[in-house]
Amino acid sequence: MKTIVIGAGVAGLFFANFMGKSDVKVLDKNEFAGRKLLATGNGRCNFTNLNYNVDNFTSSNDDFVKNVIDYFTNMDLIEYFHELGIATTHLPSGRCYPKTMSSKTVRDILYLSAKESIEFMFDEKVTGIDFKRKKVKTSTNNYSYDKLVIAAGGITLKNSGSDGKIFELIEDEIPITKMTYAITNYETKEKLSKKAKGTKVSARASLFVDGKYVKESVDDVIFQDYGLTGTAILDISNDLSLHLMKNRECEIRIDFFPEYNRKDFRNFLFKLSKKFPSRPIKDILIGIINEKLIDDILNISNVSLKKISGNLSDKDFDNLTKSLKNLSFSVKKIHDKENAQVTIGGVDIKYIDPKTMTSTIYPDVFFIGECQEVAGACGGYNISWAASTAKIASDYIRSLDV
Secondary structure (H helix, E strand, O other), X not given: OOEEEEOOOHHHHHHHHHHOOOOEEEEOOOOOOOOHHHHOOOOOOOOEEOOOOHHHEEOOOHHHHHHHHHXXXXXXXXXXXXXXXXXXXXXXXOEEEEOOOOHHHHHHHHHHHHHOOOEEEOOOOEEEEEOOOOEEEXXXXXXXXXXXXXXXXXXXXXXXXXXXXXXXXXXXXXXXXXXXXXXXXXXXXXXXXXHHOOEEXXXXXXXXXXXXXXXXXXXXXXXXXXXXXXXXXXXXXXXXXXXXXXXXXXXXXXXXXXXXXXXXXXXXXXXXXXXXXXXXXXXXXXXXXXXXXXXXXXXXXXXXXXXXXXXXXXXXXXXXXXXXXXXXXXXXXXXXXXXXXXEEOOEOHHHEOOOOOEEOOXXXXXXXXXXXXXXXXXXXXXXHHHHHHHHHHHHHHHHHOO
C-alpha cells in the first residue's frame, strides 16, 4: 500500500517513524526535514508538558481532543523519545525538553531514525492534489497514492515552509475554518514610555473579554513600545487571538504582586511609607518594582514623582495599589504575525474521524498536526498534538496493510 505524506515537519517526522519500514514517501518543499521544529521553544524544543489535558487546547470539539491525547499521551511521548535515544528533562512548570536543550537534537534523531525506513523527497513543492484520482502533483513530479497524509502545518513561520499554501489547494473540497495567528505578541492601546521598553517582570497576566475573566498566567511579562509580550502573554495567546478574530473587546490586566490581595498590598505600601516618611515615593518604589517602570506607574497613578511618602493621601495609595495590582491594557491587534508559533483554525475537525484521522469526505486522506483546527497552548502541547495525531493515523494505516 503506497502512502504519500505532504510535509516533513514534526507531524510528518513522527508519522514516518511510527510507520517503520513501509511504502511511504514524504514530500517537502524545503531542502531538509523539520525546519520549523528547529525554532521550537526558542531553539530548545519544549516537546510536551507534564500538565496535559483538554484545557490546554483550543478547538471546536473537546471530545475530539480528549480522544487524541488519551490515545498517545505525554508520558507515551517521553517514553518514545527515550526509546529513540533522546534523553529528556523537565522544568518545575512541567515543560519538557531534550536533555541537550536543543531542538536540533530532536530534529536530527527523528530524521535519522525515519530515513532508515522511509524515503524523503526534498525540494518537492506540492502544486495540486486530485483527491478523486488519488494523485499529488509537485513542481517536478506526479505521485499516485493509496493513502495520503497531509502534515503540511498551518500559516505560521512561513519561512519554515508552513505558509498555508496547502489550504489554498484543498479548500474547494475540504472545509477549512477561519484562521489566525497565536503564541505571539500584541499591540495595545495603552503603552508605557520609551524608558520602559524591554523591561521584564514576573507578574500575573489576566485576559478579560467583554469585561469577563477568561484566563490567566503567572510568568514573565515584557513591556515593549508596541504593547506586551513575554511568556505569560504567550500562555494566554490562543484565547486572546481567537477572541480578537471574533472582534471581541480584549483586555489584559497585569498584577505585579499576585502573592498579595489588594487590601494586603495597600497595607504593605502604607507601612513602607510610614517607615520612611521623608523619602520621595519614587525612592520607596525602587525596592519593589523595576526602576524603569517607576515613572510610568507614578504617572498612571497621578502621583508626583517628587511627592514625599509621608504626604501620600488615601487616594494616592488607592491609585498606586490599582496600578500595581490591576494595570490594564486594551488589546488592539496581533503585533507579530511573521513569528507567531501556532495557527488558530485549519481543517475543520467535524470532517475528521478522531479514531483514525481520516477525512470523512475522502476516507483515504488523513490530516495530522497543525493543519487541523486544533491549537495547543504555549508549553509543548503542539508537538505533543503532532505526535498523537500521527500515531493514530499510522496505527490505522498499518492495521490495513497486513
